[in-house]
Amino acid sequence: MSPAFLPNRSPAICGLGITEMGRVYGRTSAQFAADAVRLAVADAGLDLADVDGLLTSSGVSGGVGLSLQRDLELTDLRLLSEMQAYGSTAGGMVQVAAMAVMAGMADVVACVWADAPLREGGSAGESYRGAGRAQPGWRGLLSASGVTGANPMYALAARRHMNTYGTTSEQFGHIAVAQRQWAALNPRAQLRDPITLDDYFNSRWIAEPFRLFDCCLVSNGGIAVIVTSADRAASLAQPPVHLLGWAQSHPGHSLARFDDFGLVSGAAKSGPAALAMAGVKLGEIDVVELYDCYTYTVLITLEDYGFCAKGEGGPFVASGVLGPEGKLKLNTGGGQLSSYYMWGMTPLSEGIIQARGQGGERQAEHHELVLVSGNGGMLDHHSTLVLSPERR
Amino acid sequence: MTVGKAARDDTTSEFFDGTARGEFLIRHCTACGQYSAPQADQCHACGSTQLSWVPASGDATIISWTITHGRSVPDRPDSVTVLAVAQLAEGPWWWSQIEGVQNPADLSPGIPLRITFERPDGSEAIPVFQLAAKEM
Numbered sequence: 460m461s462p463a464f465l466p467n468r469s470p471a472i473c474g475l476g477i478t479e480m481g482r483v484y485g486r487t488s489a490q491f492a493a494d495a496v497r498l499a500v501a502d503a504g505l506d507l508a509d510v511d512g513l514l515t516s517s518g519v520s521g522g523v524g525l526s527l528q529r530d531l532e533l534t535d536l537r538l539l540s541e542m543q544a545y546g547s548t549a550g551g552m553v554q555v556a557a558m559a560v561m562a563g564m565a566d567v568v569a570c571v572w573a574d575a576p577l578r579e580g581g582s583a584g585e586s587y588r589g590a591g592r593a594q595p596g597w598r599g600l601l602s603a604s605g606v607t608g609a610n611p612m613y614a615l616a617a618r619r620h621m622n623t624y625g626t627t628s629e630q631f632g633h634i635a636v637a638q639r640q641w642a643a644l645n646p647r648a649q650l651r652d653p654i655t656l657d658d659y660f661n662s663r664w665i666a667e668p669f670r671l672f673d674c675c676l677v678s679n680g681g682i683a684v685i686v687t688s689a690d691r692a693a694s695l696a697q698p699p700v701h702l703l704g705w706a707q708s709h710p711g712h713s714l715a716r717f718d719d720f721g722l723v724s725g726a727a728k729s730g731p732a733a734l735a736m737a738g739v740k741l742g743e744i745d746v747v748e749l750y751d752c753y754t755y756t757v758l759i760t761l762e763d764y765g766f767c768a769k770g771e772g773g774p775f776v777a778s779g780v781l782g783p784e785g786k787l788k789l790n791t792g793g794g795q796l797s798s799y800y801m802w803g804m805t806p807l808s809e810g811i812i813q814a815r816g817q818g819g820e821r822q823a824e825h826h827e828l829v830l831v832s833g834n835g836g837m838l839d840h841h842s843t844l845v846l847s848p849e850r851r
Numbered sequence: 852m853t854v855g856k857a858a859r860d861d862t863t864s865e866f867f868d869g870t871a872r873g874e875f876l877i878r879h880c881t882a883c884g885q886y887s888a889p890q891a892d893q894c895h896a897c898g899s900t901q902l903s904w905v906p907a908s909g910d911a912t913i914i915s916w917t918i919t920h921g922r923s924v925p926d927r928p929d930s931v932t933v934l935a936v937a938q939l940a941e942g943p944w945w946w947s948q949i950e951g952v953q954n955p956a957d958l959s960p961g962i963p964l965r966i967t968f969e970r971p972d973g974s975e976a977i978p979v980f981q982l983a984a985k986e987m
Contacts, residue, residue, distance in 0.1 A: 584921065595858040597890045603855035603977050604947040605919065605932045614917035615936050615946075622915065622960050664920040666934075667955075713895050714888065716942040721915060 469850065470557035471692035472700040474503030474569075474685030475811045480799040481649045483679045484579045491681030492523040492573035493530045499683035504696030505567060507531055510685075512538035512565035514552040518574030518802055523681075527571070538565040545835025546750050547707065547725075548572065549684075549803025550842030554705045556686035566687060572804045573681030583677035609752065610674065612837045614666035616721030617755035621668060623722055624770035628668055630777045631754040632659035635672040635796055637781035638751070642793025644783065644821035649676055650797040673754045675795035682804035684811065689850050700814040703828075704737025704845035706730075712839065724756075725841025726763035726832060733830075733843035738851070741765050745825040746813045747787065748806035750834040751794040760832055761789075788813075788823040803833030803842065814846045853930050854948065856974035862890070863975075865904050870976035875909055875966045877941055878902040888943035895943075909966040911937035911980065914944060916958050935980055937964050949980040 476498025478491050486494075492515065500507055510533055517523035524541045538559050544551050549572055556568035577583065594602065606612065620626050636656055642648035654672060662671035692699035708725035712718050734741060741764065751757045758772040766787070767775035780787040792798045792809035799805060810831040812818050818826075827849055833842040859867045866889050869876035878887040880894035881901045887893075893900050916935040933949045949964065963983035968976040 596860040596863050600857045600863065600975075600977065601946060603857035603971075603974065604979065605853060605855070605934050606946045611917050611919050611934050614919070615915040615934070618917055619915040619960075664918070666920070667918040669917075714944045715895055716938060718944070720936075720944075 468561045468563060469689045470560045470686055470702045471689040471850075472553070472684055472702065472811055472846070473687045473692040473695045473697060474499040474505065474683070475697075475808060476500070476502055476683040477647065477808055478573075478680045478682070480647060480680040480801075481678050482577055484577070486575060486679070488517050488520045488522040488573045488575040488681070489527060489530060491575060491679065492517070492527055492571045492683070495573060495681035495683035496527070496531055496569045496571050499569060499685045502697060503685045505685065507533060509567045510569050511536055512556060512559055512568030514538070514556060514568065514570045515541045516543055516548045516552060516572045518572070518576060520574050520576045523571065523573050538568060544709075544840045544842070546752060546802045547833035547835040547840040547842040549807045550705065550831065550833040550844050551707060553684060553686055553702065553807065553844060554707070554842065557702045557705065560686055560688050566691065568686045569683055570686065571681060571683040572802060574801070575679040577677055577679045609837075610666040610669065613753050613755060614669050616838060617668055617753065619721035620755065620759065624773065626758065626773035628660070628670075629656065630773035631668070631673055631758065632656045633777045633781060634751075634754040634757050635659050637785065638790050638794045638796045640782045641791050641821055642797035644819070645792045645798050646819075648793040648798035649678065650793070669753060669755075672796070675752050675800045676797070678800040680799060680801060682801050682808050684804075684807065698815045698848055699850070700811050701847045701850050702844065703739070703847050703851055704733040704735070706732035706736065706843050708732070708841045709839060712837070720838070723769070724759050724763050724834065724838040726760045726834070726843070729841040729843040730764035730830075730832075733845050737845035739828055739845065744828050744830045745788065746791060746810065746823045746829040747789045748810040748813070748829065749790060749794070749832045750803060750806055751790060751796050752834065754796065756834055757790065757794075759838070760834065764830070764832075783821065791818060791821050791823060803835070806831050806833065807844065810844070810846050814848050816848065853932055854969045854971060854977045854979060856971050857977055859975055867975040869904065869906065870968055870978055873968055874906040875978050876904045877907045877939065877943060879905040886941035886943060888945070907966070908940045910940040910983070911945065911964040911966060913937050913958065913960055913962045913964060915960065916949065918955050933958070935964070937980060945978070947977075947979050949982065951981055
């Protein structure tokens with residue numbers, strides 16, 4: 460016997476809460492998370508007492524877990540869990556929340572992610588290097604060998620893409636320059652000064668082929684999203700953002716002979732699956748918010764989603780399609796390269812803003828269909844969401 | 852030498868016994884005969900957990916490489932390090948430094964490497980790569 464789903468329980472995002480971002484000190488990740496939930500609930504026109512589901516996650520500083528329920532004095536929750544699939548978590552939380560709402564298991568689910576890795580006086584690099592501190596066992600061996608943190612692993616992936624398909628640094632640079640142009644139009648962006656391709660080539664090496672401007676920044680802060688039923692969202696404070704389709708893909712690299720590490724990501728399966736659930740074609744997408752831990756991640760995701768053929772991401776991003784004047788409305792808030800680094804919450808938050816039509820100077824004229832990606836691990840985890848201001 | 856220090860735990864003791872002898876041990880499936888990476892608990896080809904430890908040949912080829920700038924190893928001075936992911940002759944991949952690279956611009960996929968070992972004080976022996984052809 461199948462579960463008796465209630466009619467008209469299609470899911471929608473009704474609230475978005477974004478705390479102060481960047482070099483904001485003196486608060487823990489748990490405090491940022493609580494602030495983000497309070498902001499999101501207020502944004503939706505709800506009360507904390509309306510929340511009956513809570514999904515939490517955090518970045519390298521950790522600390523956003525089940526105790527957030529107590530911090531927010533939430534009682535009688537019907538759904539509570541901490542989730543972790545790295546950069547794909549934000550999308551994954553919204554998917555779980557949507558399915559809980561569809562099933563009638565919960566009515567108002569808060570999904571929150573926060574992190575506070577930056578210390579006053581410390582560099583952004585130091586804040587993330589801690590993740591690779593020497594440990595016993597296999598991880599310790601990898602670290603002792605010099606392979607620490609995400610930079611070298613993604614650099615190895617990007618170099619393989621370059622060697623296989625002829626992708627160039629200049630092509631990566633086009634992504635960095637275009638996203639900074641968008642960031643200049645985003646009041647929340649941490650980096651808003653325009654950069655040129657020369658600036659890109661003059662930025663210091665991090666892990667070749669990556670220069671500083673290939674890499675995301677690091678931020679303290681938190682973002683929360685509230686998911687409810689489309690019916691309930693229709694009577695709340697903000698324009699509803701409907702969840703039309705979603706998917707995940709976790710390829711499970713074998714890391715042995717014939718592996719496509721660096722060449723194909725989980726986006727290749729997650730993207731088409733999410734579009735199929737939504738019943739829309741890629742060509743109908745108006746706004747694209749892609750996870751961008753590095754410029755390269757944007758390029759491979761564009762290929763895997765099918766915006767261009769495999770291997771042609773480089774020429775595609777250099778063809779003039781990017782930036783506020785380009786025809787592809789991509790990472791319209793500046794992304795994690797230039798706005799703020801909230802893992803999967805960065806593309807998701809900008810996707811919600813664009814779907815609502817609240818992007819101000821950077822608002823895309825057409826925003827009926829918004830595609831949002833999340834990517835985690837070493838291209839190991841992927842989530843996709845298809846958002847729309849229209850209920851279909 | 853720019854390797855850090857590594858310590859053994861229950862999962863790595865046999866591997867580090869091997870590196871102490873100058874051997875790079877990998878897993879050999881007694882069911883299907885395929886080789887898996889040292890950290891594997893099950894055969895990547897057939898899923899069997901009947902794995903023995905065998906010395907790899909030590910031959911590998913470059914899959915990809917990166918040159919990291921800055922303090923890639925904690926508590927050591929800023930440095931430039933060539934890191935690679937390489938395919939062992941037996942099939943599995945391994946990540947480590949390539950030592951002694953004079954001309955990084957000449958690196959390319961498929962270049963042959965050899966595994967050798969660094970032995971920092973107070974650490975297990977750490978496998979690293981060297982170029983199989985010394986002239987690069």
